[in-house]
Amino acid sequence: MESTFEKLLYRSRWLLAPIYFGLSFAVIALAIMFFREVWYLFSHIMSIKEADLILHILSLIDIAMVGGLLVMVMMSGYENFVSTLTVADEDEKLGWLGKMDSSSLKAKIAASIVAISSIHLLKKFMDLEHIENDKLLWYVIIHMTFVVSAFLMSISDSKLFKK
Structure with missing residues (x-):
């Protein structure tokens, strides 16, 4: 059974x-x-x-x-x-095929999200005259949340915390 x-x-x-x-x-x-x-x-x-x-x-x-x-x-x-x-x-x-475990995939996804968020934030900065200050502040806060999250995930997956 x-x-x-x-x-x-x-x-x-x-x-x-x-x-x-x-x-x-x-x-x-x-x-x-x-x-x-x-x-x-x-x-x-x-x-x-x-x-x-x-x-x-x-x-x-x-x-x-x-x-x-x-x-x-x-x-x-x-x-x-x-x-x-x-x-x-x-x-x-593909060169990375078969070499990426779930931990490295998670790191690449986090880095990609930060890069994509950076592009969105840059687009907002390019169009500043049409964006309210409070919305811009939220865009920056959300982007920084992605950056800090990716950083913390990379630290938690680093060899410092693995035995």
């Missing part, structure tokens, strides 16, 4: 596989948003102000970073919790 339960429990990890695959649809949605933004940018390139151009470019960077984060979560999450990905050596194997 116990052995059957343990086998069933172990095999239930495969329930995560469609979830990781489902994240690929989010990557598709990001790609559509990216190219919509590129289309808008090029269709208005002659009339757009420099500050607006920078804001649109920051949006493109933001979308690319979120896409990279999604791919990282999809691939390493699958490898860590479901099964090893079998990729032939002659294929385009």
